[in-house]
Amino acid sequence: MKGLFFGLLAAMTLAATDVAAATAGAFQFVAGEVRLTLANGEQRPARKGTPVSVGDTVTTERDAVAQIKMGDGGILVVQPSSRLTVAEYRYTGLEDGSEKVVYRLEEGGFRAITGAIGHTHKENYLIETPIAHLGVRGTDHESYYFPSAGLINGAPVAAGVYNKVNVGAAYIRTRGGEVLIRPNQAGFVASVSDTPRLLAEIPSFFNRAVPPRPAQVGPEPSRVAAVAVVQTVSTTDGVNLSNPSASAGGAPAQDSGSVAGYISGNFGGSAVNPTLATNGATLAQTGSGDFGVNWGTWQGGSPTVNGNATRGGVHVASSTQLTTAAQLSALAPALVTASYNYAGGPPPTNQAGTAGAITKLAVGVNFATQSITSYGLEANAGGARWSANGSGSVAQFTSGSGITLGGNCISGCAGGGSPAAKGSASGAFVGPAAERMITSFGLKAANDAISGAALLSR
Numbered sequence: 001m002k003g004l005f006f007g008l009l010a011a012m013t014l015a016a017t018d019v020a021a022a023t024a025g026a027f028q029f030v031a032g033e034v035r036l037t038l039a040n041g042e043q044r045p046a047r048k049g050t051p052v053s054v055g056d057t058v059t060t061e062r063d064a065v066a067q068i069k070m071g072d073g074g075i076l077v078v079q080p081s082s083r084l085t086v087a088e089y090r091y092t093g094l095e096d097g098s099e100k101v102v103y104r105l106e107e108g109g110f111r112a113i114t115g116a117i118g119h120t121h122k123e124n125y126l127i128e129t130p131i132a133h134l135g136v137r138g139t140d141h142e143s144y145y146f147p148s149a150g151l152i153n154g155a156p157v158a159a160g161v162y163n164k165v166n167v168g169a170a171y172i173r174t175r176g177g178e179v180l181i182r183p184n185q186a187g188f189v190a191s192v193s194d195t196p197r198l199l200a201e202i203p204s205f206f207n208r209a210v211p212p213r214p215a216q217v218g219p220e221p222s223r224v225a226a227v228a229v230v231q232t233v234s235t236t237d238g239v240n241l242s243n244p245s246a247s248a249g250g251a252p253a254q255d256s257g258s259v260a261g262y263i264s265g266n267f268g269g270s271a272v273n274p275t276l277a278t279n280g281a282t283l284a285q286t287g288s289g290d291f292g293v294n295w296g297t298w299q300g301g302s303p304t305v306n307g308n309a310t311r312g313g314v315h316v317a318s319s320t321q322l323t324t325a326a327q328l329s330a331l332a333p334a335l336v337t338a339s340y341n342y343a344g345g346p347p348p349t350n351q352a353g354t355a356g357a358i359t360k361l362a363v364g365v366n367f368a369t370q371s372i373t374s375y376g377l378e379a380n381a382g383g384a385r386w387s388a389n390g391s392g393s394v395a396q397f398t399s400g401s402g403i404t405l406g407g408n409c410i411s412g413c414a415g416g417g418s419p420a421a422k423g424s425a426s427g428a429f430v431g432p433a434a435e436r437m438i439t440s441f442g443l444k445a446a447n448d449a450i451s452g453a454a455l456l457s458r
Helices: 002-010 204-208 323-329
Strands: 024-031 034-039 044-045 057-060 065-070 076-079 081-092 100-113 125-128 133-136 140-146 151-152 155-157 159-167 170-174 178-181 185-188 239-241 257-264 267-272 280-287 293-299 316-317 337-344 354-366 371-381 384-393 405-413 420-430 436-445 448-456
Touching: 024 034, 057 065, 057 337, 065 178, 133 140, 140 267, 140 405, 155 204, 159 170, 159 178, 170 185, 178 185, 257 420, 267 448, 293 436, 293 448, 316 436, 337 436, 354 436, 371 405, 384 420, 384 436, 405 436
Parallel strands: 100 125, 257 436, 267 420, 316 448
Antiparallel strands: 024 065, 034 044, 034 057, 057 081, 065 076, 076 100, 081 100, 100 140, 125 133, 133 170, 140 159, 151 155, 159 185, 170 178, 257 267, 257 316, 257 448, 267 436, 280 293, 293 316, 337 354, 337 448, 354 371, 371 384, 384 405, 405 420, 420 436, 436 448
8 A cells, every 4th residue: 555655646747737827728738740829820839838828729630639727727638630719718716707718619629627617607618619509517528520521530420519528517509409418428419500419329539539637747758649548536517526646557546636735935835636746855754544545744855846845844645545426426415515524644844844733624515515615724833833714615625726724823933923824725535425535735824834634534
């Protein structure tokens, strides 16, 4: 188990993309010939890290593919021989109705795992094609538009719009009507005046589509065939719970995930499946729980999390048994709301690496509303006592951004007094009935900081 744990921690592969406010997202992975046409008509080759802004069009050649991380945490995989435009994008970090995204699919296809946009206000996520509009209910879906009939991998394909749902739900809408598409179903419509319908069988080209993958580490592969298959653990309405880390052998570890809590510069941070560079740090304070949970603290050296230099130690927790979509959908009514309490983990540390203790950590969850109703923390380190609270959506909690924490360094703080504290918390659900939770947190107040990770139990 410890060998797998070390492998999971050493191969945390989902990098958080730092996207400027003026952009909609950035390329995480590019294979083959991929072009980006800017809104002003200028063309440039797409590369890892290249930003994508409103009005930009992504074009992939026959043997090319591109993955884009959007600012709301969503993932797009633009398939070979495709042309996709980001027609509209607004996201300020809030799900208040102002957020919106419109993709214009002009040819070919893409797979999307939705982020925060469309989670609360589902009508604000839209895909336009020349003959139909497509929408989602918070989902993992694959959409295609073929202007003319032809052959794909030797199989005949009719002209029209196709939409397949992996998790959640989606629809195709034309002047002729609308069809609702559920998991493992595909919908189709041939023209703007036709009524969309469900297909009796899922077309074979969906099975050959390139799936989402972790952010590329090391040299870029030269062939599309090198793209790894990565499964996504999601709730029944498509909220991403955790993108899996890679196992020690380099293959995706199904239903696995990790969280990290750390201190960096002027903030205390948390992350789900981050990129962790140990840079001479050693793993200490290790422990384990049930449901494949392990934890520890990277001490010494110069570790980084998602490229951020850290101090005082990086606290991590992982599990090989994240709760799956099917398991969440089968939750008994009595389990739809849950209270989780601290059950173990590495000691939290302050910015100097001095260890302390978590004296209280309780999290309330409502799976029906997809919300973290409460996150209450009391901890100490280096003589300073901390108290913080927060709440937010499951999507925020289980993505790179985390939910916001606010509170105070109550006593023993540098400079005295009780300075206000700010930070974040992240997590993932564990076990066949979400019996456990792994979580991480980071807090900063004036000249003091604290971070940690923990296992919680219902």
